[in-house]
Amino acid sequence: MPSRRQFICGCMGALAGCSLFPSLAPAKLIDILPPADPADGLTFRAICFHDVRDNLRAEFNTNNVIDPYAIDTGTLTSIFSWLETNQYHCVPFSAVLASRTGGKPLPPRAVLLTFDDGFRSHHEKVLPLLKQFKYPAVMGIVTSWVDTPADQGVRLSDTLVVPRDTFMSWAEVHDVAQSGLVELACHTHDLHHGAVANPQGNELPAATSHLYLADQGRYETDAEFQSRVQADLGSCIRQVKDRTGFAVRAMVWPYGAQNKAVRSVSTGLGMQTQFTLESGPNTRDVPLDRMRRILATYDIDVGGLERSMREPAENRGEVHPVERAVVVSLDDVYDASPDVQEKKLGDLIERIYHLRPSSVYLQAFSDPTRSGFAQAVYFPNRHLPVRADLFSRAAWQLNTRADVAVYAWMPVLAFAAPENLNGRVEFVAAAGGATLPPGASAVRRLSPFDPAARELVRDLYEDLGKHSSFTGVLFGEDAMLSDFEDAGHHALDTYARWNLPRNIEQIRADPALAKHWGDMKTRYLIDFTKELERIVLDSQNSGEVLTVRTIFPDVVLDPESGRRYAQNYADFVHAYDFVGLLAMPSRQGITSVDSWLDKLSTRAREVPDGARRTVFLLEATDARTTTAIPTERIAEQMRHLRQTGMVSYGYYPDDFAHNVPDAVALRDVMSMRSRLDPSSINALLSANSASGARR
Template sequence: MIRWADLALLIIMIGVIGFSPLPAMAENRFTVLAYHDIRDEGAEPGVVTLRTETLVAHFSWLREQGYKVISLEEVVAANEGRRPLPDNAVLLTFDDGYQSMYTRVYPLLKLFNYPAVVAVVGKWMEAGSGERVAYDKEQVPRERFLSWSQVKEMVDSGLVEVASHSDDLHQGLLANPQGNDQPAATALRYDAESGRYETAEAYLQRIRRDLSQSIQAIERHTGRKPRAVIWPYGSYNRETVEIARSLGMTITMGLDGGPNDASDLSALRRVFIMHNASLADLVSDLRHFVPPRRIRVAQVDLDYIFDEDPARQEQNLGLLLDRVKQLGINTVYLQAFADPDGNGSAEALYFPNRHLPVRADLFNRVAWQLHKRAGVQVYAWMPVLGFTFKEDHPLSKFSVQTEAPTRASHGPTGHPRLSPFHPAVREAIGEIYEDLAKQAYFSGLLFHDDAYLSDFEDAGPWALVYYRDRWSLPHSIAEIRRSPEFRDKWSRHKTEFLVDWTKELADRVRKFRPEIKTARNLYAGVVLNPEWEQWFGQSLPAFLASYDYTAVMAMPYLEGAENPDEWLLALVRRIAAVPGGLDRTVFELQSVDWKTKTPIEGKTLARQMQLLRRNGALNLGYYPDDFIKGHPELSEIQRGMSLSPNSNK
């Protein structure tokens, strides 16, 4: 029972809380807050709840600090250019359609005259009185959720608008052979009996059918079609957004935090109000205060986990999960391709795809477990050019060619690569990246160190035609190299071409994983010697401008440095000289000396990490992590990888 006298006193007290006023947001910018259940008794397992008095504190503080709680109609009006949004605009949303929306939230909306959006799940709403419904993996009373008559009353008040929360997508479905459930709106259903995934066509039909049923139910009970969908678990992709738009729901919302601009309503960001969030939490969220995210990375070979024996493979996965949790890191670069011979090229992949053999359908399983059980962001570590097709494959002959095979290039060697200048090659690699995005859960892409072209590459006939027709260069590598002007132009264009190519691959992935971040390996020699761009087709400024992170291969033993510490100091100082360079650079150290085939001691790695940090490095990682042998040693590497500000002392 809400005691309105107590709440009135609380409202008055909130008005005098000494928070400093916030600057107004830019015109037509607004923030969406995502609430769930409001209850004062014990919370149900897995339900995000807030106490009534805390919600009152939130509402009161918004009013006293000059925030304007807006309706969805006001957002649409701003989008259509009919009238601008007020300064400091905030949209309130309440997910799942809990009974508390009517008993606790609705009275407060009337008291404050605040509009809001409630998102309902059709299957839960359509259940009869006394029935139980499947709430994720539990069976709960239907009475936990709103009735349609309550929804109709709130809609008729003019304060509440109903959004679709799907008909039956608020659940996980089997998404891989190992038994992981993943969000139904974006996962391809795996059928354990047949050992097959649902087709792309069947997936799209399933989503369209579900959203259509949700729309029909809402219109039938409220008299109004929903114009917004709030994706369960915040999980969506471009295809689901397009289906929703085609059905009249032009506004969609996820759970990625941050402000919005009314010019684009296709995938609104929302600030997720955490379980038992305080008023201070709300203040922090609305200030968009996000502490600088420092990256701590272990780069992991999936080849180490793979085993023909499924039981041993699961044991290997368990070792990795335990180690990642003990390390306390926040990011894993996880190999998505099979490279057992270590030549840097993919002869097989760890996910179903259209072009290469599948060594094991394993990447999705490991990435999901790392996310759910270890709480880390997983980047899919993928080749850019290094794919090896069998000799009878029509694309196998379109490899990167060198003008003078008998003459060594200055660039790195050992990566068999396909030519990015052949359109059929680009299309095949693009399809591989799309298949990865369809089949697996991950948060980012790490573009492998195979994305380079030396000062004698690519000399294939298809590349020469590209240089002539697109870049107005001579149809001969020898002639290009004889002219400093042509050589510099060729070098710059190759750098730009490879950057644009990786951006295209990322865009193909974002069709299915819209919020992925990108990182790309960069050879340290290019940082220390910018003129080496001609030898690699790589550039530190170009990388910093193009990717969320540049993963510099800070590997002094690989580079033959006589004094590893001095070499690392020179590297970090060079990057620090670029404005913002340290914020977006990950220094990846080597944990193995591949020249001597010996492990590098954990205390050496920890000392190198501390050296880098004392000189301004913010983001650190290492490769490889041998979680089976326990190298590098946890006791040492934890000290070097720590995010504590006191760990440098």
């Protein structure tokens, strides 16, 4: 699944405020050369093209519909000329491979050209240009499309069939391979399409998703999934070899979607070099099996290409500088009636589309009482009840139809567990016999120090990533430990390894020990969430996983109080893409809200990167009265935050069923996109839907 940034490149944001094909005169930029990437002999940029058509603007003017991933022949010619004029070196795939295996270094400003899907235009239009400029390229071939008989259409999905001559014949594939300029790559045999991945019939990328076998009422096993992918890629490799005589050495993943399991399959078949659709340079630290590529879309011009060639690697916060987040509970979407549930999901998507935030923080677990405790989840897994297999469908629909990034909101410790798993957080009794010590959470949590509990949480995050596609993870506020907890025996064993007494009261009585204890627990929970992030990344159907860690406002304002929660604001800013500041005054009994927000903003600006990475999560419901906060008051708080230099904010919870907060009234302060004419939006969404299977 392409990242949010890639969807924006090909969707509605591309039309705002610009002509369809600005002038492509290379001379304008001759004297503005982008800074060179490291001249280390290993770094290069790759560009991904799809179909190439004459007079693409005329197609748009005639039909008001355009394939956002096709480019005009004249545009491609201008790009080639610009690369030549601006001293880029287009290199063959063999040079990239040699540079990574101890051979000849790449030249400075190296570029690899790639063309996906095996369009007939690659033979008719691209190959002559490659010969004219003497440029080598990689072409990814979908062999089932080439196999289609001449008198039949090529079926790209259940609803989309294109003429057979959209794609090359085997004779044409052989011709481009014989040119001496083209390296053929595997783009799968028959996995370049969506496949049913849940009981609701939602389609996800076939190459990376466990299929839902409706006739058997179950999902593919891991073994079945890997066997299917291996058989398909093996078939592609064999056919290319048999038909052209050339051995395939590279894998191009459809939609850029890949994960650890399929990368392993590809490597085992001899295709260690694998291409995604993540942008940025391929520096020495980018592994061969996750090569980045710039995705060229229909509106690309020299200016856009020049910016892309300057773009750094997608480091945290650099490509995602601003968050405007809406927190949504799937408990509000779920309904026992499939028809009612589908209607609710449609209403949510329509609301988010018109509200136009950057992200939705989507609750992946069931918690009807809003306690923060996961009694069940909304995705297939090994341990907890599945209330409905709803998360993957909702996340995919929000991303592709509402054009927002989706973060899976998950607890870290607050999960129900089997009766035989006793590894829960324990606390020491407070003075006076209080049931709950001051600062301790009333939410039941698994102990992060208990190996069995940690394994259960790891499994849940792995299952979430395996069965869903999403942009990031929001770690819930349950990831805390007060200075009265954890007192379980696994925790005490850990404290002993930290050179602390096996007695919490003794630790609390000594300020130096208490400080060390709080700092170590803070780091321990950060390390655990980073481990969960890596698990999701390995099992995900996309190339990136961003992270948000929630934090209490007390911790932001007073670092000393942070040790009582095992949280640290500065450490969170450094460790995560964003910090979700729970700026909910009614929880704190705050009445002077603006001055309180000012204090939080001041503190954020004092911490390096704090202002850039902190997302103020404002309350949309008063925690004391359960009444809705007036929409204008929420908007005023957002404007006030902007005046203090805070750029990222959102609200919780969203009551989409009752339009609370009011979407129209809030859109001006929440929207991340320019307004477009509705007919243009609908046309482009239709084109994106039609062409999505072809990328």
